[in-house]
Amino acid sequence: DAKTTQPNSMESNEEEPVHLPCNHSTISGTDYIHWYRQLPSQGPEYVIHGLTSNVNNRMASLAIAEDRKSSTLILHRATLRDAAVYYCILRDVGVGYGQNFVFGPGTRLSVLP
Amino acid sequence: DTGVSQDPRHKITKRGQNVTFRCDPISEHNRLYWYRQTLGQGPEFLTYFQNEAQLEKSRLLSDRFSAERPKGSFSTLEIQRTEQGDSAMYLCASSYLGGSSYEQYFGPGTRLTVT
Numbered sequence: 416d417a418k419t420t421q422p423n424s425m426e427s428n429e430e431e432p433v434h435l436p437c438n439h440s441t442i443s444g445t446d447y448i449h450w451y452r453q454l455p456s457q458g459p460e461y462v463i464h465g466l467t468s469n470v471n472n473r474m475a476s477l478a479i480a481e482d483r484k485s486s487t488l489i490l491h492r493a494t495l496r497d498a499a500v501y502y503c504i505l506r507d508v509g510v511g512y513g514q515n516f517v518f519g520p521g522t523r524l525s526v527l528p
Numbered sequence: 529d530t531g532v533s534q535d536p537r538h539k540i541t542k543r544g545q546n547v548t549f550r551c552d553p554i555s556e557h558n559r560l561y562w563y564r565q566t567l568g569q570g571p572e573f574l575t576y577f578q579n580e581a582q583l584e585k586s587r588l589l590s591d592r593f594s595a596e597r598p599k600g601s602f603s604t605l606e607i608q609r610t611e612q613g614d615s616a617m618y619l620c621a622s623s624y625l626g627g628s629s630y631e632q633y634f635g636p637g638t639r640l641t642v643t
Binding site: 511521 | 532559561563568569570571572573576578583584586619621630631632633634635636637
């Protein structure tokens with residue numbers, strides 16, 4: 416399984432942008448990059464995903480390096496509700512049914528008021 | 529749409545006992561997943577169903593674990609002869625095969641404590 420590495424923890428001030436990095440140097444051509452987050456005492460929730468191009472949705476933006484060996488999740492204005500563990504996941508659609516999502520330990524984001 | 533539900537939310541059992549958990553996915557979702565999560569770690573994939581067919585199983589799913597989705601709707605995860613190492617949060621997720629959605633929707637989980 417392709418691996419991802421993320422900082423254990425990060426801090427941000429409320430209403431400031433947050434850039435959460437993820438390294439995936441062994442990414443393969445068939446790996447999609449997914450981000451999920453897990454709020455305290457809840458199951459994970461989908462944030463965003465991409466393959467090669469940068470992606471935007473109502474929650475966040477995903478910036479993917481040209482060589483795809485790293486990506487950055489961008490929260491444009493952090494709120495207290497964004498305090499969570501953020502997981503960067505590679506999903507290989509070229510293996511089996513492509514449904515084995517491999518979560519790492521993630522980055523715990525703290526948002527300071 | 530009430531989301532993914534799991535029952536029970538908490539289960540305490542003695543080592544050696546069998547336990548069964550239930551997951552009710554979002555009604556139109558034909559994909560269903562089970563994960564296990566221990567404290568401080570991300571979820572670990574256990575198994576994947578597409579409708580009633582179990583198509584992927586992790587090597588983490590030992591012989592003591594069995595999952596079913598008999599009619600392609602709800603699913604059960606049974607652990608036989610529980611061990612203390614089975615203590616964890618068991619998460620169920622569902623998604624829709626088709627369209628452009630790659631989102632998995634997770635339930636709140638069942639927390640298992642084996643004493």
